[in-house]
Amino acid sequence: MDLAAKLADVVGAGYVLTGADASEDYSHDETLSAEPVRPAYVVRPATAAEVADLLRVATEANTPVTARGSGSGLSGAAVPRENGILVSFDRMTKVIEIDTDNHVAVVQPGVTLQELEDRTAEVGLVYPVYPGELSASLGGTAATNAGGMRAVKYGVTRHHVLGLEAVLPTGEVLRTGGKFVKASTGYDLTQLIVGSEGTLALITEATLKLQPRVAHQATVLAPFADLDTVVRAVPKVVGSGLAPLILEYIDAMTMGAITYTADLQLGIPDQVRDTSQAYLVVMLENRASDRLDADVEAVGTLLSELGAVDAYVLPGPSARKLIEAREKAFFTAKGAGADEIIDTVLPRASLPQFMAKVTEIAQANESFVVGCGHAGDGNVHLAVFQKDTEKRTATLRGLFEAGMALGGAISGEHGIGHAKKHYFLDLEDPAKIDLMRRIKQAFDPAGILNPGVLFD
Amino acid sequence: MDLAAKLADVVGAGYVLTGADASEDYSHDETLSAEPVRPAYVVRPATAAEVADLLRVATEANTPVTARGSGSGLSGAAVPRENGILVSFDRMTKVIEIDTDNHVAVVQPGVTLQELEDRTAEVGLVYPVYPGELSASLGGTAATNAGGMRAVKYGVTRHHVLGLEAVLPTGEVLRTGGKFVKASTGYDLTQLIVGSEGTLALITEATLKLQPRVAHQATVLAPFADLDTVVRAVPKVVGSGLAPLILEYIDAMTMGAITYTADLQLGIPDQVRDTSQAYLVVMLENRASDRLDADVEAVGTLLSELGAVDAYVLPGPSARKLIEAREKAFFTAKGAGADEIIDTVLPRASLPQFMAKVTEIAQANESFVVGCGHAGDGNVHLAVFQKDTEKRTATLRGLFEAGMALGGAISGEHGIGHAKKHYFLDLEDPAKIDLMRRIKQAFDPAGILNPGVLFD
Structure with a gap:
């Protein structure tokens, strides 16, 4: 047969x-x-x-x-x-359970973020991981440990996967974790499988932590004269205790592109727009609208103190459109002809040094690099425009090396896959790579699961 | 030589x-x-x-x-x-860095929770993991994935260890993670080593996530007529969105013992005390004292609706003493002659069924079982009084089986070690145990690290 x-x-x-x-x-x-x-x-x-x-x-x-x-x-x-x-997994798309007492969803891997968003909204809960692409599947986001804009407050996929049903290449079906936020009962297999990009086991069910859905949200947009001032402001906003739901930086070029694509008027005076090289977007949320109003005022004052040219509270529809446009920044970059997208992560306080290096590396390799990023997490999304493969490779390698030299890692949330494997194998500590290979061997002795991903 | x-x-x-x-x-x-x-x-x-x-x-x-x-x-x-x-690790006790911009502490393994608490308080930050024993070392709490009372709001050790320096038994020194909350760059070695109880690698440095220290706290104590009503109230308090910092249940016997040991008067009328079989302790915190006051009132109303006999806002010194007494519940139980302590974790909404099983199992094995627990996390701490080894073993096995049957795990935060190894090897899925053994082999091929812990 x-x-x-x-x-x-x-x-x-x-x-x-x-x-x-x-x-x-x-x-x-x-x-x-x-x-x-x-x-x-x-x-x-x-x-x-x-x-x-x-x-x-x-x-x-x-x-x-x-x-x-x-x-x-x-x-x-x-x-x-x-x-x-x-x-x-396009036939395994069932939301098995929304457990309102334990604040947990149990889903099959093919369920999309949009479906889970709709189902949790019905009962006043939310799955707060928001990588932007709502058609993404929960199995896929678990396998890549997807992140997104709300990670600054709620963390990434890893922090919300409480348990898994996963199948080993030998056909054994394991259940890990459960409907609880903690256990000290042997090695944490859940956390090992999350982010393993399909190389250790296939996820057939995920138990996900939900949060109470917060009723009120507001978005503040602050233009800054230069990118350096923006990224220097970030640790202060996080340190304020105002717990922003979203804290994004967007450079002027990217802001121009995404608002143009979305046909979005933000009502910023021409003179301010023309002299602003970067923006900070701060979204706050609160159970109570009066508390939210007070926090919005506090964040506005703080941003002014930190050098913002101004701070605008965006009306609901504009705020939604801006966040949606930001979510689609990848497609905007793709439409503009970007040749590669990267998502290096580094300590957020090192963003100023990193952005200075980005300019240097781009110039040295005759590449054009623009971007935006989850500033609160130190996760920088850069679009690299460079048709020449050799120059593009040199640009990427330079960016990854610069990020790692500042204590960062190659990918914050997209993963390594095939696309960044050679940089990963080249730049990471060989002892760590060897250990990861041995772990891979422990799960998949025959090496049939996604060979060529992560490792050669 | x-x-x-x-x-x-x-x-x-x-x-x-x-x-x-x-x-x-x-x-x-x-x-x-x-x-x-x-x-x-x-x-x-x-x-x-x-x-x-x-x-x-x-x-x-x-x-x-x-x-x-x-x-x-x-x-x-x-x-x-x-x-x-x-x-x-009693010579490796240096706080290497408190990084106020990245909200991170870098510590050697011998640093105690008390030392870190003092050092972070100086700069308005906090390491919110609070297992109760402040003399515990950070290396030890990482190795066991220690939890504690504040996990219901902030999570456990696992959620705060961002990176490690760890030494393999072969002498290779690895650095995992870093000063960032997310990465998708190969397998998460940090999370695998956390909670591995010294069987995979020795931790020589930890990078820990800090939080802004919240200025105002208040504690509400609510007596209930019976334990069942208490544990049924728990999911509603979590679901309220009031985000309690602490949500503990204490049974009447344990409350009596810990307040007696601490010489603590809570000012509860005799008639209420005599008819209350269990208590809920809810601690709230907020940046603003007026918001805290409003939240305290809301939680009081909610507890009454959920069947509390009354709800007392404890004055600062009493609240501190009660929390300290609760932290020392282990030593109180030890002093009272408890023969074993367990910390089974289960879905919090299953607490009522579990507590009913506890009564059944204790009676069937002629054991006396009392306790308290991190109710918000479904983490039940039980003191088992039974001198006879066979009957005690049967009691423990029954409790673990009952917890696992409800979707729980043997230990929420204490670990397996030697003490619970036989139950673990007996009750866990053999395919998972085998996989864990292969992972152990990937780190420690010669098997020199803590043999006899987790596995035989």
């Missing part, structure tokens, strides 16, 4: 696609620089038991397996192997 | 203790049921380089190594092997 027949035995013939039957969608994620790859087989399981059986079949055939949620990743971790199996 | 001489070569002859030179303190932690064990060697390194060298020596000699912070653990994970080396 050939592999396709064996896989059909597991999931049913209608759910194994080969050749032209498999949509072109399955061949890529959103990574700018990655080449699409058509997998030999697309398999669409419906249950964890089917996932276990298909992994046993794949192990026996020594065939590579790549997991795919919505394909909105930015590191190429969901791009399959040519001779491999792509496991698509 | 014998092993003592080789170790002396690494740390200096004055810092290797053998035989009666090694204080009896090194032979135990605070676990009630554990037998003290005198190690063959106590070694007191001063640097990570010395830790690396001594681990190389130990690996070569195939000698077991146990790490020790302050010895305040409750699972026996710091109890050494008779033929082994105890590595004491």
Whole structure:
């Protein structure tokens, strides 16, 4: 019996696609620089038991397996192997439970952030991880440890995954963690699988921590004369105790592009706009509207003290549009012809030194680099415009080295995947890489799970 | 050259203790049921380089190594092997840095919670993990993933360790994570080492997340007619959005014991006290005292609605004394002759079912079981009084099974160590245990780090 027949035995013939039957969608994620790859087989399981059986079949055939949620990743971790199996979770899209007493959601991996947002809103709760792309799947965001704008207050995916059902390549189905925020009962397998980009186990269910949904929000936009003053202001805003929900910097070029694309008028006087090189966006939230008003006033005063040219409280619709436009900054950059996007993370107080290095590195490599970022987290999103592969590689390597020299890491939330693997293997401590390889071996002795991602 | 001489070569002859030179303190932690064990060697390194060298020596000699912070653990994970080396971190007690811009502390493993509390208070920050025992070391709390009363708002140790310097048994010194709250750059080694109870690597430095210190706190004490009503109230208090800093339940027997030991008068009328079987303690905090006052009133109203007999706002000194007395509940139970302490964790909404099972199991095994717990986290601390080993073992096994059947785990914050290893190996999924063993192998191929802890 050939592999396709064996896989059909597991999931049913209608759910194994080969050749032209498999949509072109399955061949890529959103990574700018990655080449699409058509997998030999697309398999669409419906249950964890089917996932276990298909992994046993794949192990026996020594065939590579790549997991795919919505394909909105930015590191190429969901791009399959040519001779491999792509496991698509587009049939495992059930919200199993919204538990309002324990503040927990239990979901299948194919559930999207939008679906969870809608379902939690009905009961006054929220899953506060907000990577921007609401079509992203929860399995995918767990596998990449997705972050987003609200991480400055609530943390990233890792901080909200309380437990998993995950299948090892040998077909064993594990349950890790549970509906509780803490345990000291053996190694934390949940946290090891989160962010492992499909290389250790396939996630078939996730138990996610929810928060009470906060009723009132307000957004303050502050233009600054220069980027340096903006990034120097960031630690002071975080230190104020006002606990911003969002604290983003946007450079003037990016602000121009995203507001133009979104057809958004912010009502900033021409003279201010023309002399402002960067912006800070601060969103606050509170249970009580009077407390929110007081906090907004406090943040306005603070921003002025920190050198803002002015501070505007955006009306609700403009604020929503600006945040949406910021979320789509990636697509704006893509539309503008960006050749690569990176998301280096570093200590937030080192942002000024890093941004100075960015200018230096861009000039030295004749690249054009603009961006925005989760300033409160020290997570900088940069769009690199440089068609020449060699110069682009040198630019990226320079940026990663500069970030790491300041105590940072290559990726804050997008992951390593294929796209940044060579930088990762090149720049990271070899002893750490070796240890990670041994951990990979502990989960996946045959090496069938996403080979070529993270490691060669 | 014998092993003592080789170790002396690494740390200096004055810092290797053998035989009666090694204080009896090194032979135990605070676990009630554990037998003290005198190690063959106590070694007191001063640097990570010395830790690396001594681990190389130990690996070569195939000698077991146990790490020790302050010895305040409750699972026996710091109890050494008779033929082994105890590595004491009592010379590595330096606060390397309090970084007020990044809200981070960098500490050596021997720094105590008290020292960090004092140092952060000076600059308006706080390390909010509060396991109660302020003499505990930060290395030890990281190794056990210690929790405590404030976890309901701030999470546990795991959520505050951003990075580590850790030494593998092969002598490689790794740096993981950094001064940032997120990264998607390979496997999360930090989270794997946290809570691993000295079985994977020795921690020689930790980078810890700090929070702005909140100025105002208030404590509300609510007596309830019965325990069931208390534990049913818990999810509603968490769901209120009032974000309690502390949310503890204390049964009447434990309340009597801890207030008696602390010589504390709470001013509760005799008639209320005599008819109350359990208490809820709610501590709130806020930056602004008027907001705190409003929240205290709201929580009082809520508790009445949820069936509290009354709700008392405790004056500052009484509140402090009550919280201190609660912190010392372990020592009170020990003083009262408790034979074992456990800290099962479960979904907080399952507390009523669990507490009913506790009564059943205690009766069936002729044991006396009382307690208190971090109700907001579903983390129940029970003191088991039963001299007979067989009956005590049956009681504990019953309690762990009951907790796991409700979706919980054996230990919420104390760890497994030696003390709960047999229950762990017995009750956990064998596939998970096997995977953990393979992970252990990836870090410690010779098996010298804390053999007998977690695994046989």
